[in-house]
Amino acid sequence: MRLAKKVLLIGWDAADWKIISPMLDAGLLPTLNKFVEQGVMGNMATLDPPLSPILWTSIATGKTADEHGILGFVEPDTVNQTVRPVSSRSRKVKALWNIFSQKGLKSNVVGWWPSNPAEPINGAMVSNFYQKVKAKYGEPWPMPDGSIHPKELEHLSEWRVHPGELSLAHILPFVPDALKVDQEKDKHLSSVAKILAECSSVHGAATWLMQNTEWDFMAVYYDAIDHFCHGFMKFHPPQRKNIPDNLYALYKDVVQGAYRFHDMMLERLLQLAGDDTTVMIISDHGFHSDHLRPNRIPKEPAGPAFEHAPFGIFTMKGPHIKKDERIYGATLLDIAPTVLTLFGLPVGRDMQGKVLNQSFDKKVETELIDSWESVTEGNAGMLPGEEREDPWAAKAAMDQLIELGYVEKPGEDKEKAMQKITDESQFYLSRVLMYRKKYLDAIIILEKIVEENPDRLRYGLALNECYMAANKIAESRLLIDKLRSSETAELARLDLLEASLFIAEFKPRKAMELLEKAEKRSAHLPYYFNELGRVYQRLGKWEKSQATYNRALDIDVNNASAHLGIARALLRTKKYAEAAEESIAAIGLMYAMPQAHYCLGEALYHLKHYEDAVTAFGMVTSLAPGSRKAHQWLAKIYREQLHDSEKAKYHQQFIMENIKGTVTVVSGLPRTGTSMVMQMLQQGGMEILTDNIRNSDNNNPKGYLEFEKVKATLRDNSWVNEATDKAVKVVAPLLPFLPDNYSYKIIFMQRDMDEVLRSQQVMLGHNRSVKQDAYPIALAEAFTKQLEKANAWIARTPGAEVLKLNYKDVIANPLEAAETITAFLDEDLEIEKMVSAVDEKLYRNKAE
Amino acid sequence: MEEEKDLTPQIFLSNEKFEIPEEGMLGLLALGDVGLKMWRQKRESIKASIQSSGNTVTDKSVDQKTTDTGLTTTD
Numbered sequence: 001m002r003l004a005k006k007v008l009l010i011g012w013d014a015a016d017w018k019i020i021s022p023m024l025d026a027g028l029l030p031t032l033n034k035f036v037e038q039g040v041m042g043n044m045a046t047l048d049p050p051l052s053p054i055l056w057t058s059i060a061t062g063k064t065a066d067e068h069g070i071l072g073f074v075e076p077d078t079v080n081q082t083v084r085p086v087s088s089r090s091r092k093v094k095a096l097w098n099i100f101s102q103k104g105l106k107s108n109v110v111g112w113w114p115s116n117p118a119e120p121i122n123g124a125m126v127s128n129f130y131q132k133v134k135a136k137y138g139e140p141w142p143m144p145d146g147s148i149h150p151k152e153l154e155h156l157s158e159w160r161v162h163p164g165e166l167s168l169a170h171i172l173p174f175v176p177d178a179l180k181v182d183q184e185k186d187k188h189l190s191s192v193a194k195i196l197a198e199c200s201s202v203h204g205a206a207t208w209l210m211q212n213t214e215w216d217f218m219a220v221y222y223d224a225i226d227h228f229c230h231g232f233m234k235f236h237p238p239q240r241k242n243i244p245d246n247l248y249a250l251y252k253d254v255v256q257g258a259y260r261f262h263d264m265m266l267e268r269l270l271q272l273a274g275d276d277t278t279v280m281i282i283s284d285h286g287f288h289s290d291h292l293r294p295n296r297i298p299k300e301p302a303g304p305a306f307e308h309a310p311f312g313i314f315t316m317k318g319p320h321i322k323k324d325e326r327i328y329g330a331t332l333l334d335i336a337p338t339v340l341t342l343f344g345l346p347v348g349r350d351m352q353g354k355v356l357n358q359s360f361d362k363k364v365e366t367e368l369i370d371s372w373e374s375v376t377e378g379n380a381g382m383l384p385g386e387e388r389e390d391p392w393a394a395k396a397a398m399d400q401l402i403e404l405g406y407v408e409k410p411g412e413d414k415e416k417a418m419q420k421i422t423d424e425s426q427f428y429l430s431r432v433l434m435y436r437k438k439y440l441d442a443i444i445i446l447e448k449i450v451e452e453n454p455d456r457l458r459y460g461l462a463l464n465e466c467y468m469a470a471n472k473i474a475e476s477r478l479l480i481d482k483l484r485s486s487e488t489a490e491l492a493r494l495d496l497l498e499a500s501l502f503i504a505e506f507k508p509r510k511a512m513e514l515l516e517k518a519e520k521r522s523a524h525l526p527y528y529f530n531e532l533g534r535v536y537q538r539l540g541k542w543e544k545s546q547a548t549y550n551r552a553l554d555i556d557v558n559n560a561s562a563h564l565g566i567a568r569a570l571l572r573t574k575k576y577a578e579a580a581e582e583s584i585a586a587i588g589l590m591y592a593m594p595q596a597h598y599c600l601g602e603a604l605y606h607l608k609h610y611e612d613a614v615t616a617f618g619m620v621t622s623l624a625p626g627s628r629k630a631h632q633w634l635a636k637i638y639r640e641q642l643h644d645s646e647k648a649k650y651h652q653q654f655i656m657e658n659i660k661g662t663v664t665v666v667s668g669l670p671r672t673g674t675s676m677v678m679q680m681l682q683q684g685g686m687e688i689l690t691d692n693i694r695n696s697d698n699n700n701p702k703g704y705l706e707f708e709k710v711k712a713t714l715r716d717n718s719w720v721n722e723a724t725d726k727a728v729k730v731v732a733p734l735l736p737f738l739p740d741n742y743s744y745k746i747i748f749m750q751r752d753m754d755e756v757l758r759s760q761q762v763m764l765g766h767n768r769s770v771k772q773d774a775y776p777i778a779l780a781e782a783f784t785k786q787l788e789k790a791n792a793w794i795a796r797t798p799g800a801e802v803l804k805l806n807y808k809d810v811i812a813n814p815l816e817a818a819e820t821i822t823a824f825l826d827e828d829l830e831i832e833k834m835v836s837a838v839d840e841k842l843y844r845n846k847a848e
Numbered sequence: 849m850e851e852e853k854d855l856t857p858q859i860f861l862s863n864e865k866f867e868i869p870e871e872g873m874l875g876l877l878a879l880g881d882v883g884l885k886m887w888r889q890k891r892e893s894i895k896a897s898i899q900s901s902g903n904t905v906t907d908k909s910v911d912q913k914t915t916d917t918g919l920t921t922t923d
Contacts, residue, residue, distance in 0.1 A: 159880075159881050159884060161877070161884065166872070167871040167872055168871065169869065169871040169872055169873050169874070170872060170873070170874055170877065173874050196877070200877040200884070203877070203878070203880045204880050204881045204884050205881075206880065207879070207880025207881045207882065208880065208881040211855055211881075261874060261877075261878060264874065264875060264878035265878045265880070267878070268857065268878060268879050268880055271855065271857070272855055
């Protein structure tokens, strides 16, 4: 079903509702105000890294950069051994206009980044080099090669505006006191004129094409808001401490002026498009305009991207689009599937976003095909093979990037510069992989560039994030210690990372100590409070955690993780209605957050909104298909509340067939305190898998808590299905014989080998010290080998997580041990009762 | 292209005659190609009338001594 006759996609780079909303209220953007009232609007989540060429290509293709191939502002030019601006040749997959060409639809594309050389599509393309100004005003100003497709439209060059053509009348709306500026010393007016001229050039070409060509799809990209913001956001009200009064007075209106100019241009675009055209206005990311503006821009490639905010804008109006409604959870990846659906075309399964169905006034079934890449029928109008880049055009664009601060000035040594840029693009690729949660792939890239560039802290920080996400805690510890010794170390960031590491090492108290120490350095960062909130939750301090997450929201109300943290705290304190509200707030900001949908589902269940709870848990299973708990909830609600036995059975069956459970395993060598930990778990309220066949004795007066079938694991490990969601004791040598298709949380007990051997001898009735006899070297070696094998199995088993505890430490500090275990298991256990299970008197065979 | 649509910019639909200023205006840039065309035509016509009256043309764009902005400095 085709919903749209024509689609106009307008890109406003860096547009942000935080600036727009008050301007709408003040009546400063009348066209946009009317637009929003006639259609839907919402936040649009950006991707990582938030760099425009990467993001606009994701918008046009529906794919992330690891798939589409655009990896930053520049790319190495291997022919010329230099660096060149990223070109359309680097894009590996079809954009919307290629798909439309194949289907016989006509597209006009203007200024899209990156689109030079222009592709031979069915329609017209004006590349992002078209408007670039290189020549002085009055001198010949040829268009770079590849600026226009088809050639017969090269007369579009006449709609280019040179900054020199502009007059004071154009500048005054941005800088009312422009005449007071001493342009010999202050170059800001040049910058305004340049941005305005380039923007007007794009607009000139777009408006001409709209009037003089037939088109089904039109995409116009304006970079002016982004450029005005990078140049002038520092002067935007409220005045910042480091901004002199005279500069503030001169330039405080520039950013608002930029938006007002776009509103004026929008009026013309809408007039030309007509009411029967579906129009979408989007931005790739937002721009910090308040107290979140960074105090300084890091001196690194793409450093200005630190000014970007995580949410851009999305608004759409037209036939079959709802009116005056808000939509939630849009991401950049949703644009391509949504536009295809508007035209009644199928969405590729290899596209990573979703159709924004909530925008339509009728139910629309999404048609799917495997991939548009394999569709060969029809000419896609893509570029033929490899062509040589026009060095003049490339240089002009590069100069602009350097001027904007996106790219470092290349050094004298070309090879070095090229290597630098290659490493940087690999870094961006790793961040894309991290965004896609492909941490192991990202680690391979990052380990290489970290080794080659040990001084670039940001590479190390990214690598550490991957280690943490991939549960490579030992690697993370080594890296953090190495980064700590680096001279360039940024202490605030490292403190936060190490706190996360302590949490991962199940040392919440140490994490808290570090965070408390780091407060001075980091208390301006929402991330700081999120980490602290997480620590409080690990310690079961729900109210403190809620207050802490609220402090993160005081800094940034759009922090989805903080809303989620609060929702969790409210759930645990049984404030279900508020928990639901906070979950919805988190989802509204970041739709693809299964944990938030899960919290919402749980809150709705307790509020007895069973149908809605089913929807929420259903979303969890769609976003995270492996979520056993969500399926369990669905089975329970269908069975007990909705009395739909078929659906309950389906989810139960799904759990049985697809997802094996999680088993808590207490392991180690015999006599390392495994029974003690089992007792702690039992006292704490955890269900234990035991048949009580082995009774307590003098060696273990509180009981062994064993399960006989475990002893036969070598020949039959089918007992594991009885251990799901329970704790069971398994001696270390048997660990490698557990089935791989379960998740294991292993509490691995360690103890001094002398003590282990002595305790075992005592247990066997040999009441002699190990030291009194010849040391049983062979036995010690055999045990060591068994431990090595067990550890190797844990390391290679994807579903195995391990917490290593030392027997002596548990005896010495049972409270910390209980907290650590609780944090590791992520269970609500009764810590005081766990502590009571530890009896120091039973620590009898101490090493000498 | 749809012939039946009137694509005249709103600003020119008013009953009052709209005089395009020689120095241009932001609103004309916002109109895109049409606005640019009108502004440039206006400049050309002024230039032509000055030439026909025998005076020297002082097109600010070629006369100015300062920056690429097209603005003269305050000195």
